[in-house]
Amino acid sequence: MDDAADLAARFNRVRARSRALAAPLSPEDAQVQSMDDCSPAKWHLAHTTWFFERFVLAERDGYTPFDSDFDFLFNSYYQSVGTMHARPHRGLVTRPTLSRVLEYRDAIDARMRERLGRDDLDTHARQVLLLGTHHEQQHQELLLTDIKHAFWCNPLRPAYRDDLPVAAGRDTPVDWIESGERIVEVGAPAWPQASAFAYDNESPRHRVLVPAHALASRPVSNAEYRAFIEDGGYRNAALWMSEGFSRIQRDGWARPLYWDEDLQREFTLGGMRDIDPHAPVCHISYFEADAYARWAGARLPTEFEWESAASGHAVEGHFADDTGGLHPRAATAGRGLRQLFGDVWEWTSSAYMPYPGFRPLPGSLGEYNGKFMCGQWVLRGGSCATPPAHVRASYRNFFYPPDRWQFSGLRLARDLSDRTR
Amino acid sequence: MDDAADLAARFNRVRARSRALAAPLSPEDAQVQSMDDCSPAKWHLAHTTWFFERFVLAERDGYTPFDSDFDFLFNSYYQSVGTMHARPHRGLVTRPTLSRVLEYRDAIDARMRERLGRDDLDTHARQVLLLGTHHEQQHQELLLTDIKHAFWCNPLRPAYRDDLPVAAGRDTPVDWIESGERIVEVGAPAWPQASAFAYDNESPRHRVLVPAHALASRPVSNAEYRAFIEDGGYRNAALWMSEGFSRIQRDGWARPLYWDEDLQREFTLGGMRDIDPHAPVCHISYFEADAYARWAGARLPTEFEWESAASGHAVEGHFADDTGGLHPRAATAGRGLRQLFGDVWEWTSSAYMPYPGFRPLPGSLGEYNGKFMCGQWVLRGGSCATPPAHVRASYRNFFYPPDRWQFSGLRLARDLSDRTR
């Protein structure tokens, strides 16, 4: 684990970043919850703070909570800690106000710094603190995707920020990177037994047999996806999972979530903009990614195909840093696999399941991941809204097949087995 | 109609009152919409302003709207004026912010005062302006009932104001005021043909035959209603309309909306408080009012029984004035009918229907009332949240039978026909 100074620096950096992300928001903006899957920005700011208060500070006997109501209001889903406010009603809690929540952040930050300064945290507390910073980074991405959805629900389509840079991309051809059948090691050694941080859902590291296959060198672009739409992809039942086709018919889906009907413009965190044809398509569901792949005569990669390809690459890419623009960008020219990390989360064909021998974290934190391993699909690689240095090759993100409000796209894969049979 | 100075004074008074009502609200408070029936306080402030802009100012050729998006955002239900934002999503519109909406109010007020000052409004515009002030008063009451509901949805149960006075009441016995069968004139002459303002749903004035009956001297009290609960009223199917009994079973209703489970405390605009046993019960649905009356061996009055009784009384009572406390109070001692006006809206047994010969206002304002005359029930008399001088004997309020978030109570009536048959 990081030594004390590193840990304190990381804590301060992450905490400051959340406030910076909330800075463009009015109290009204920070209040709303545009659908059950989203949370108000104010809630993200408070819940991430509560995580440190509850799981680090309050572990010490005699701790006086900042506000005894907050345990109920800002617990997300830790049933072992107590009852909690129902998620779909988070947007109705106007008090505490945003300003009060920022006071809460300041107060808990001060208490945490005091503990860090005195260096009186035991090993377990230091581990939970580190976990809390990774946890807060996940909520930073959700804060962005949730506010994007909220602004999109406003018929005026306001921008989160007016000063986001726009990068025009170039067309780059797709190469296919082939790989023969082999046994690979995937996953991360279980933390905190191992020193490198990883979530419990990434472990244990284990062996899998990956079949012969080929991976596309870059994600599918907006232009390519538009061709699918114009070819009638959304009307051709043969391309879709049965449940997906029912869903697009029921809800009238005919394009990615934030695209305009004209297929030329899209809603971004910088407001309505022209679609860059060469940038990766995003805000599509698993159903759409899967149907596109079938239309293209390909398939989605498994999470193990993706990880075994990515594990040799540096975790570099277009993340949510200060100059990033908070929108996917076109691939740069080059050879081999590109954009594995950043830009868009890539839907895989893998259902989100426990690895063989999976053990949740002990105690309440065991509720962090394990209980959601049913009905969701794995996405890999991070996006333009993911904090830099947050993801890794073994990182598993997961959402439900119809979810579209994340920066979710796809990369194609192909079987090579046909040749050899 | 009022002369120019009166009209201007009325306009200024009503507009200032809305701002005063919103003063205790944070931007977050003013943002939320706790159920489809409610609207955000910010929306009430904007919509009432839009009413003047759209129906008075914009009638003149060449008018430049304050913001061209507002026609869509702040139209409530006037289909003839154009499309509108869907009501259940009002709570998602964070921009314009509260501060921007207050700017909107200031700007429109200035434009209106300029027109009033120059006295260049024609008769029709002056009539619509007057209607607009009555319209805004209706929204003042809704602003209070809607924010009460929103605060109640917050598990912390915050108060709208901490400084509201509490008045302890005394027990007063119920007398029965009898009346023989007679033909009465009810309703108001149609405005603006007649000079006194009334809504179109109050006219034409017409003759009805009111049967012999008796009216209770005061509304049903909390103590009386508690006896009904404690007698198992909510479990006895024989007391209820079939639809009402289904509803209370489905939603688990067992007491008035804001009462605590202990039947001793209730949520008010001043926070949680002890229930005053002698104050009128309120926040009950038509179903509950009707079931209570049956339990008590009585019935609800018709709207014509109520109006013929009330028409001889001064419109005095406990309304939403500066010292009112925004909560119903116990009846004062005395003889004859009391509390006809103010304290609680009284459910009648009358479905909300057009009067014989009813004609809606011409043009878009014809949508004001007429199209809602289906499935609702008439309430009479105003409440502690109604602006003073807003109601009159012929005033018809209307809500759906299950609605409970208004200050709605009941007064008992009885047939006298049994004696004579």
Place this chain on the structure above:
Amino acid sequence: MDDAADLAARFNRVRARSRALAAPLSPEDAQVQSMDDCSPAKWHLAHTTWFFERFVLAERDGYTPFDSDFDFLFNSYYQSVGTMHARPHRGLVTRPTLSRVLEYRDAIDARMRERLGRDDLDTHARQVLLLGTHHEQQHQELLLTDIKHAFWCNPLRPAYRDDLPVAAGRDTPVDWIESGERIVEVGAPAWPQASAFAYDNESPRHRVLVPAHALASRPVSNAEYRAFIEDGGYRNAALWMSEGFSRIQRDGWARPLYWDEDLQREFTLGGMRDIDPHAPVCHISYFEADAYARWAGARLPTEFEWESAASGHAVEGHFADDTGGLHPRAATAGRGLRQLFGDVWEWTSSAYMPYPGFRPLPGSLGEYNGKFMCGQWVLRGGSCATPPAHVRASYRNFFYPPDRWQFSGLRLARDLSDRTR
């Protein structure tokens, strides 16, 4: 009341008629329930039998029920008698089979005839028996309207009977029958105190003030209604109650329930047929009747306008007799009010409410009508599916505003007050 022989004859006639109505149905037909509002034909046959068993036979001590399960299965809504099977699940009860239900009918008929033959029924039992025959006649009409709906849900659109006669009608002009303001007596004296049978909801007979008005001489025809459709009536919000317009938009209503998209053909109990342009329009909701009347510059009559007009007419018309065809027919030529009785139930503008001084029947039978007096609208006059001699001028039928599966049409009315103001 009828003397013993009359009562027995009536009982036998009504019971035989139900079986005749069910004769064209296969066991499968008699099983289905096509929506919550409908019941299986088998259930109607059983429930009407249970009514006699439970409320006549089982009143005597020591009675052994035919099958002790039937109390639960075939109670409709009499909470005071015990719990009952949930209405929406009636279509799932395959046992008892139709054949067993017919055995049940035979057995109860035999027991009833034995009691009637011995003439050992007391006055109350004789009254309930009489009520039971009227009750069964109501279910005879529902059996027809429910099976019509079920067959219409079948994409093959089978006919209930292939041998129903078709009658071609002629165009007849509409006259307006005027009436000045007057006090009239409406309703029926309360039965069984009075000797003539009437339901409790028709009493007490009482005085009402009916305003000056005019009534159309016949119901609105299919050709007239088609002109409303072709004039864009279903797209013009100004013609509709707000709730009605929401409903037609939500459910895509653009014509009467059983009309084909081409507006030329309709589904009948005899299968798909050409629409007779001169026959009364039917299978429309209150919302549609009300919108049509507004489009036509008229309004719906009140139930009292209808009753005061009808009370001087013989109860003659086109009912569900052996030669009736079970479909509305065009008016015959003539003067004055026609088709008041039979052909189509006429929506009135009156909400279904208790009359002043209304008292439900004593005991369990008090649940017959009173608890449904909320949210429904009154229809008058009977239809082509109503048993002959079942209705009368004071008869009040009632359904919810969106209901369309009954043979429901309309007759226009007009205010005369405009002339005189």
Place this chain on the structure above:
Amino acid sequence: MDDAADLAARFNRVRARSRALAAPLSPEDAQVQSMDDCSPAKWHLAHTTWFFERFVLAERDGYTPFDSDFDFLFNSYYQSVGTMHARPHRGLVTRPTLSRVLEYRDAIDARMRERLGRDDLDTHARQVLLLGTHHEQQHQELLLTDIKHAFWCNPLRPAYRDDLPVAAGRDTPVDWIESGERIVEVGAPAWPQASAFAYDNESPRHRVLVPAHALASRPVSNAEYRAFIEDGGYRNAALWMSEGFSRIQRDGWARPLYWDEDLQREFTLGGMRDIDPHAPVCHISYFEADAYARWAGARLPTEFEWESAASGHAVEGHFADDTGGLHPRAATAGRGLRQLFGDVWEWTSSAYMPYPGFRPLPGSLGEYNGKFMCGQWVLRGGSCATPPAHVRASYRNFFYPPDRWQFSGLRLARDLSDRTR
């Protein structure tokens, strides 16, 4: 493939079996659809017939269909063949009657036998015919599970058959059969290229790495499952997938689908019976199977663990043969893995996904399986309602995690990796 005589014999045997299964049903029983997931028995009888008519007989030019309406009514989900009747409304189609559907079966059987007798079916037609017999066997199992659910919805709880034998079982201890990490071949070679029949979802045969693990020698018994209930298993959130815990709370699940509240009796195809404590628990969802396994300190096996264990065993067990009783029976004494086949379908931990290199069947039959590979879980081994000789080691059944109306149980597995790390 089987030679012509074998194929004809198989066809006749399967077809006769469906009729035998429907023999105890009245026309009413065969009509009902108790939930969207179920179909009427009549529909199963007709759809399986339509499968032969449409995909075998109608492939020949000039074929005259038995009834041109049946293509619409009895297509299940083959979008490439044409539109179809909506699944949730199958229970409303009373015509054709059961008797007409049996005529349909006779007619198509005659036509099929005529073709088989003349031996003029080409290779493809013979393949589809064979597929059709397997398809019909699947529907035989559904006919039983669907009618069980329908009868259970009837408050009288009638029995499908009164003559089903009951077998009392004995307690048998659980052994754990261990297996080290190894690469195994799973799946079936693609049919019809390979001669042995298998569904497309079982192929291609491919290699997977199976980790070290242990399998329980028999399924979990009713007694064991009752201990889980009595230990508060349904109230302990820590044992459940988050979605599963929400579901059991929402729907009030506290025991297997057909168990009585007393945990002593259960509904069977033979009516209400005492629960055999030693028989395998069944009618549980994936959520319940998974929670039980966690409570027991174990986990569900993967489908590959199951298949690699089962592939060496004869496909013998307690299936839906003439003496089977149509209810799970206790394991017999013995060593090693028992009851792999028959009695209860065993939930695995494997999401239902395509195998690497999966290719659906060509043409319309490609819709048979592939489009459902999303959101479902794999079950293995067959049940007491599965036709004998229908399943095999590579057979993959699949249902949604909350589904409970199949004969679904579980077998425990354990990781062995802990020892070796």
